[in-house]
Amino acid sequence: MENHEVVIVSAVRTPIGKFGGALKDFRSIDLGALVIKECLRRVGVGPEEVEEVNYGLSVLLEAGLETDIPGRQATLFAGFPPESISLTVNRACCSSLSALRLGYRAIRSGEIDVAMAVGSDNMGRAPHVAPDARWGKRLGHMTLTDPLFALGYPDFAPVARDAGEVAVEQGVSRQEQDEWAVRSHELYFQAHRQGKLALGEELMAVDVLQKKGPAVAFVQDESPREGTTVEQLGKLPTIYGSPTVTAGNAPGLCTGSTCLLMMSAKKAKAMGLTPLATILSSVATATDARLIATIPAPTIVKAVEKAGRKLEDMSLIEINEAFAAMPLVSTKLLAAGDSRRLEELRAKTNVNGGSIAMGHPVGATALRITMTAMYQLRRRGGGYGVAAICGGLAQGEGIVIKV
Numbered sequence: 001m002e003n004h005e006v007v008i009v010s011a012v013r014t015p016i017g018k019f020g021g022a023l024k025d026f027r028s029i030d031l032g033a034l035v036i037k038e039c040l041r042r043v044g045v046g047p048e049e050v051e052e053v054n055y056g057l058s059v060l061l062e063a064g065l066e067t068d069i070p071g072r073q074a075t076l077f078a079g080f081p082p083e084s085i086s087l088t089v090n091r092a093c094c095s096s097l098s099a100l101r102l103g104y105r106a107i108r109s110g111e112i113d114v115a116m117a118v119g120s121d122n123m124g125r126a127p128h129v130a131p132d133a134r135w136g137k138r139l140g141h142m143t144l145t146d147p148l149f150a151l152g153y154p155d156f157a158p159v160a161r162d163a164g165e166v167a168v169e170q171g172v173s174r175q176e177q178d179e180w181a182v183r184s185h186e187l188y189f190q191a192h193r194q195g196k197l198a199l200g201e202e203l204m205a206v207d208v209l210q211k212k213g214p215a216v217a218f219v220q221d222e223s224p225r226e227g228t229t230v231e232q233l234g235k236l237p238t239i240y241g242s243p244t245v246t247a248g249n250a251p252g253l254c255t256g257s258t259c260l261l262m263m264s265a266k267k268a269k270a271m272g273l274t275p276l277a278t279i280l281s282s283v284a285t286a287t288d289a290r291l292i293a294t295i296p297a298p299t300i301v302k303a304v305e306k307a308g309r310k311l312e313d314m315s316l317i318e319i320n321e322a323f324a325a326m327p328l329v330s331t332k333l334l335a336a337g338d339s340r341r342l343e344e345l346r347a348k349t350n351v352n353g354g355s356i357a358m359g360h361p362v363g364a365t366a367l368r369i370t371m372t373a374m375y376q377l378r379r380r381g382g383g384y385g386v387a388a389i390c391g392g393l394a395q396g397e398g399i400v401i402k403v
């Protein structure tokens with residue numbers, strides 16, 4: 001397999017827009033095309049070199065306003081030739097890592113040498129839905145539903161409720177979740193002050209057209225709130241019947257896109273490209289829908305085992321802050337009752353803040369946590385990192401990288 005080692009050669013994301021913020025009118029496919037172009041531009045690779053593009057998203061209704069095949073449309077907008085191969089993938093918040101996993105497998109198997117993974121969502125552009133409108137209603141009220149309201153699955157409990165209840169069962173209090181949320185904002189601003197969120201690494205600028213005058217470059221995540229305190233968060237009401245989850249210890253409903261280019265190591269060498277990281281494993285998991293807050297833990301165990309490493313080898317851990325409950329519950333499960341281990345694990349987790357501060361454009365985030373870990377490992381001069389995310393009725397996706 002040595003010959004089929006898979007390396008990341010380029011990875012980029014847009015800044016994350018908040019609900020109703022600077023990116024609110026962007027179609028997710030257009031943002032997808034922007035990150036695809038920038039990801040290739042940075043390394044001087046032409047679209048014709050990319051043998052397959054797997055394109056992840058979660059908010060189907062938003063993309064569905066334009067197309068049933070967002071991957072195909074975004075790649076064509078990005079200047080790919082008509083012969084290019086693309087696939088749209090939806091595994092909810094896991095989607096962009098699922099997209100990576102497909103390309104990773106194809107390169108590992110020796111079938112192809114170059115694959116791209118993309119994630120793109122504009123949650124705030126999801127339309128209200130009028131299911132009765134097509135055939136009319138003989139008698140009674142017409143209903144208009146909001147797919148963003150409760151953000152879950154009507155046949156199941158709201159995700160915020162499941163996550164909050166399971167957190168309490170695992171001994172993770174509302175107070176701890178609020179403290180984790182404050183940590184997310186503080187670490188984000190610390191990273192920002194240290195120049196870790198400058199354009200050119202994970203971040204690219206997006207030009208936003210204005211009603212009048214020239215376009216304005218959107219260069220910074222919009223959701224982080226400096227000066228967030230536990231006292232402020234403690235006053236917020238819980239949402240959707242959750243015992244602990246609030247607007248303060250959850251991310252918002254965001255907009256953003258991510259893109260990553262990977263190759264066989266031999267292809268990267270042949271093209272004279274410097275690998276940013278090597279992918280050691282890419283895994284998928286799932287469990288009972290109610291246990292969504294726990295799934296990052298077994299996902300990390302599986303990804304680390306598959307990489308032939310130990311959890312202790314990981315110098316960085318990214319666990320997506322779908323809510324604060326996810327990193328708190330999952331690190332607790334990984335520590336298995338050892339309080340010192342728990343402290344060590346949490347100290348290595350989301351060291352530059354997470355989705356609570358940064359925002360969580362659901363279908364794009366899995367690649368965001370991957371590149372956040374990768375660029376941080378590079379700043380440190382190397383090491384192993386693991387990233388895990390939960391999504392859609394307790395599915396999981398995880399990756400181990402080496403820099």
Ligand SMILES: CC(C)(COP(=O)(O)OP(=O)(O)OC[C@H]1O[C@@H](n2cnc3c(N)ncnc32)[C@H](O)[C@@H]1OP(=O)(O)O)[C@@H](O)C(=O)NCCC(=O)NCCS
Pocket residue numbers: 019093151159225228229232233236239246247248250251252253322323360362
């Ligand atoms: C939680 C949610 C419903 C809130 O939506 P919203 O009401 O539009 O959110 P807002 O940003 O207006 O925040 C609500 C309130 O909390 C306050 N708040 C939020 N974050 C805060 C912070 N860090 N510090 C202080 N106050 C904060 C806001 O100021 C606002 O207060 P106000 O009503 O007095 O103005 C929405 O963001 C959501 O659904 N998030 C979850 C997304 C999700 O589930 N993702 C996937 C996970 S699987």
